[in-house]
Amino acid sequence: MYNKLLFIYTAVIVCVVLALMFYFWNSTRNSYLERNQEYLHRMHEEAVEYVNDCRDISTYLHEELYKSNMEMNDLLHYLTDAPEKYQEYRLDTYSQYKLLDYNGIEDFSATAFEAYPSLKRLAFVSYSKGDLTSFNGSKSIYRREDGDVALERIKSGNLAESGEFSFLKEIRDPLNMQNVGAMIVTFHAKRFGNILTAYNLPELIIYNESGTLIYASCSDCKVEEIEKTEGAAELEEKLNAYIQSTNLENYHIISYLKKAKAAEIPFSIMIMIAGVAVAVFLISEFLVNYYLKRVSARLNRILDGMTQVMGGDLTVRLAAEKNGDELDVIACHFNEMCEKLDLHIQKSYLAEIDQKNAEMSALQSQINPHFLYNTLEAIRMKAICNGDSEVGKMLYSMAVTFRSQLKEADIITLAQELHYCKKYLELFEYRYPSQFKSSVDCPLEYMQIPIIKFVLQPIIENYFIHGIRMRDKDNFICIRVEKTADDYEIIIEDNGRGMSEKDIREKNRQLTENVMEKNKSIGISNVNRRVKAVYGNTYGVSLEQVETGGLRVILRFKPEEDNENEKSNDC
Structure with missing residues (x-):
């Protein structure tokens, strides 16, 4: 390495x-x-x-x-x-x-x-x-x-x-x-020669309209060839140089700088750059070699410790050099692993016995949900046989609600969710007779839209726990489905006790930030978290205050085509 x-x-x-x-x-x-x-x-x-x-x-x-x-x-x-x-x-x-x-x-x-x-x-x-x-x-x-x-x-x-x-x-x-x-x-x-001595590389040519050469710093300058060129661009290409030209009365002043010499670096500067590069390479190589030797030595100590542990020696401990890097973290975790592994081996026999006892206790206390569902069905049939149809309806609604949580897939149709919601409302109609009314409104074309199950029951239950006015007889709760662009909204609206504007703002903040407070009701928060997990953070649950009193809960989601393959066909 x-x-x-x-x-x-x-x-x-x-x-x-x-x-x-x-x-x-x-x-x-x-x-x-x-x-x-x-x-x-x-x-x-x-x-x-x-x-x-x-x-x-x-x-x-x-x-x-x-x-x-x-x-x-x-x-x-x-x-x-x-x-x-x-x-x-x-x-x-x-x-x-x-x-x-x-x-x-x-x-x-x-x-x-x-x-x-x-x-x-x-x-x-x-x-x-x-x-x-x-x-x-x-x-x-x-x-x-x-x-x-x-x-x-x-x-x-x-x-x-x-x-x-x-x-x-x-x-x-x-x-x-x-x-x-x-x-x-x-x-x-x-004077042109005096000017030229201050600048090493440029050349200077001065001649008049008649072609008489007045001054030339180069020995091979030919005015005839310069006069044949048309424009500075052609002259620049011919001389392969940077050109500056000025016509003053009948005198032409041409200064040029050969491109081959214009960017020429002195040999001493090139030697200096090469020397600095070699020095940087040697210093960097020395530092890298020193650092790698230290890292290699630390890695070898860790490998030696692992070899000893593989041989059965769990008393091995590595020295953490307090560098604060990953190797120190590995050494600390290695030491902690050896301590825990030694302790685990010492207690393995007792732990195995405790595990077997726990498994036996779990088997003995396990309740078969299918047995409970079949028992409810048997009680319902017995009540119908005895002529008590009301008890039979209650047991049927309860059995359907219980069955929806056991047998259905995670993704069901909106028709199924609303059906289970109606059965859940029927249970409360038997519990609070003549105290509230309910309605469910969903266009027929929305019935086969896929949705995750068990999103309406916690919201309805939250209404009966916190919102219903038990002393009044005009309670109502309505559920309707609407479409906005590509999204769908399930609106649960009631005329219950409602919430203050301050509490609604705080609750909406918690729902937007996906916060679940401890020791408080988690029904709506649980639904909100599951909707965001499935459909994304832009969807979820929000609350609004109804003008006539009560609370409006809006559940916003967007069905995915892939989810349709997972929905149940049972309605």
């Missing part, structure tokens, strides 16, 4: 540990998946925010340019005038207004670079002259070159290059709103 239990418990422990391992592994996997998806969302939001910030900076610089008349006029002359004429304009302005500090496009560019470190290049393109001037961080360092390439890129809308992205702002003359040139604000793309 020890080996069997150890094997069963070990198998259970293995299953539990494996289930826990799977649960924690799956829980950890889901946790890493949720965390990496959150990282993907954060990284994407930061990348989009950076592009939005750069766009806002370019818009702000464009607005600030229009707010400064000196810088705006300087830029307009720079874009439209020849170099010599532009320098002449600057000298005339300086001398005319006697300015200590002249602010031109060089000062504007230097201020922009100081305010925004993410700014890589600020370029101005002249549409009339076709040249390009680029500022790279200092007002004294700029480059003036041919602007044909820039103009072509402006027309195509492809201002971005690898590692940088730009925003185009048109320059219009405030007086006539004519386009004189454009300002190209270029930003570093290295």
Whole structure:
């Protein structure tokens, strides 16, 4: 038994540990998946925010340019005038207004670079002259070159290059709103790399509408293949990754996380889960082994005691270890059994003699009910022969009532029960002549309904004991049968002394709870208990107060088809 239990418990422990391992592994996997998806969302939001910030900076610089008349006029002359004429304009302005500090496009560019470190290049393109001037961080360092390439890129809308992205702002003359040139604000793309370093697994791709790749964290990213996909669902299926995509003006920002890596658990965590599982298994196995050894030792002591008792030694006693479990109960009962068995063996001879004497006494005092029934029949016939028909009727009614309790089956028809009830009432008519009347009303179609016998006589007897008014001559009791849905009711109503409402409520409570109080009449309670036992707790006996005085007893039952096979055919 020890080996069997150890094997069963070990198998259970293995299953539990494996289930826990799977649960924690799956829980950890889901946790890493949720965390990496959150990282993907954060990284994407930061990348989009950076592009939005750069766009806002370019818009702000464009607005600030229009707010400064000196810088705006300087830029307009720079874009439209020849170099010599532009320098002449600057000298005339300086001398005319006697300015200590002249602010031109060089000062504007230097201020922009100081305010925004993410700014890589600020370029101005002249549409009339076709040249390009680029500022790279200092007002004294700029480059003036041919602007044909820039103009072509402006027309195509492809201002971005690898590692940088730009925003185009048109320059219009405030007086006539004519386009004189454009300002190209270029930003570093290295910030995307700084964002990506905070998140290990997600990848980031940024390109423009022309297909120029601005930034890619993966070396094998191909913009052409990404552009061929239609929608995020197809791209997610193609990359086998979780995708987040945002289109901002003509820039596409795509962040993705490979599904194979999204829920990947670090090797150290897997080793830790396995180590904890092994530790739990070893501890559980040790505790189970210790417990089974103790239980096995106690069982062996009980088996040894039983073996000694089988050998005839009834002085064996087992030690109850006060654990309060079933084995202690078995040990206590075993000790008690040995004591009683020893006492029984010692007294067996005297007990056998007492038993035989008791059986002899019972045989001598036994009354044969059939002999009593036959004797009543003989007395009735003698009374009829002597011309005393009234005594004969009384004896007949008594014999029928007595016979119903001896010969009939437990289940009889309603007609039989009512017939015995009439005979029982006839006995009381002889006993109380001209003091009460009785009636029995039952539709013919209900006569063959099966019912347990001896349910009406105790209720009628209860009326004659407690309800009848002996000084009056107008006593009556009526019995009628009614049907309600699938149930039947036998109603016994009288005009006797009745009961108070308080007593009726208390009696109905006892009948509903199936309570039988000691030292009190048990006629109705006995009938109620038998009806509930046969037909169920929803049926039984209940009492009601009659408006004109008296008591109404309602016996509710539901006949079963199987009971019809047991009913008697004697009516």
